[in-house]
Amino acid sequence: MNKYVTVQITQKGAVPSEPVEQGKRCPSCGIPLTQEVLEESLFVCPGCEHHLPLDAPGRIHALADPGSWREVAADLRPEDPLSFWDVRPYSERLEEAQADTGLSEAFLAGTCRINGLPAALGVMDFRFLGGSMGSVVGERFHQLVLAAVEDHRALVVVTSSGGARMQEGILSLMQMPKTVVALDLLAEEGLPFVSVLAHPTTGGVLASFATLADVIMAEPGALLCFAGPRVIEQTTREKLPEGFGRAEANLENGQLDMVVHRRDIKERVVETLRLLEGGVICRLEEPVREDEEVLPWGSGAFAQAFARAKELAVASRSWLLGRDT
Amino acid sequence: MRERQPSAAVWKVVERARHPQRPQTLDYIEHIFPDFQELRGDRVSADDPAIVGGMGSLAGRSVMLIGQQKGHDLKQRQRHNFGMARPEGYRKAQRLARLAEKFHMPVISFVDTPGAFPGADAEEGGQAGTIARTLQVFSGLTVPTLSAILGEGGSGGAVALALTDRVYMLENSIYSVITPEGCAAILWRDSAEAASAADALRVTAQDLLALGVIDEIIPEPRKGAHKAHRATAKKLARALEAGLLELEELSPSERRRLRREKYLEMGRLAS
């Protein structure tokens, strides 16, 4: 039963596709930055740790184990259901975004392994019309959830979005309930969802699936708010404090679990999934043997805990293993 | 080049949808649910007057009513914050929806808001996450759920109350991903282009019916709902009652399955 199309893309093509112009400087501290330095640091300034935008292929490169990425719903292409026209036709804006980014949409979905863990991974790309959520983004999210459910994988999504895509009108607003309903399918299977909120995540994406994750992480300095500081200042004539709506403020306000440096995200995601899975032990009737096979990336206590979880995973058809092992 | 109503006609609908004398949630409640009993508070921190709610009866059944209230005059509008809810308002909606589920009461929500409140305190209180969790609560209900867009259905703050089995729109209401003014300011870089934006966004009840987003348009008296509260309320009551009886024919799990399928199809492209 092939409900979605799988397309293999080579890992080689999964490095940030946008070359840094000559003479680029860090927008925060001003030191000169080269493409080589940025690729090495996952686009974090080595001088001040400012997190520069990382595009979707770069995200996949940073998170998925080499060679493990299989794209889901890659054949979906955006359409122009409203024949939307502002100062330019939407269809023209779409073509331009596709040409500029080399992507078909603002969201890439796929299955992969993250340090060996089978995952369903979704990444947004802010370069593509501000990472806005239209019908294809919502449908790819839905297909990604179905892929997670089918293979019993954990769901991991990295967001970066200005919100709903205006040019698809009410249909883009409907992607909010749609993605929320899709997550019910995941929850019913007891599968975990970890979201990583990157700069910026606002509007309809933050107000739907992004904030419904079991564990929410954010990158340092990321702007995370519903309305956006400009709208707030215009509407309420309030002067907003420094750092308003940023990841660190959201952490203080109880809206997320942790702020994680980009270089540590992969490890933190894996560790979070491992701990979430550890709860399976409560369902065990027999005590666990300690002589389990150790998975290749682990060692010591970590590996033992993991091995224990692995045995349980076999018994409980867990997402730790997936069906393709 | 398109078979569209001229934007002047669309803008007339926008103006009617926002008319200060247009009937609002509490007006409809007064006309349709004489035994209404208001319930207040989110049980966490506050009671948000931008969202009102409580129990009443329709066709002999107890139902839960939840809706945004804008207020008619300035004093009321300030009290209800122009129908722009804060997280506590959405938490109140969640609480009432859960209460309804517990006692097998259908949920009827009334949407009338320019949007969720864009204020610093609302953001700090988790406006986005609270809207998401409200959608999640509505997604999980098994009781019959119905919503009606009364006037303005503005963006995420509106859809938060409208993930329902049936969605109705009053003839002169609008429902949009962004306010026409906001869209014009961003795409045209000129908020004076709001009428063009309203046209392009397709915000009228006819548009939404054609796009498969709503189920039915509730006609208004010829001069508009603002001139005929009672007559409009009668039409709304009739539609809600008919919808409720239809939904009662289905089992709880069937209702949830159909609602789920409906939303998973939204915007899905034919391929």
Ligand SMILES: [Zn+2]
């Ligand atoms: Zn720097």
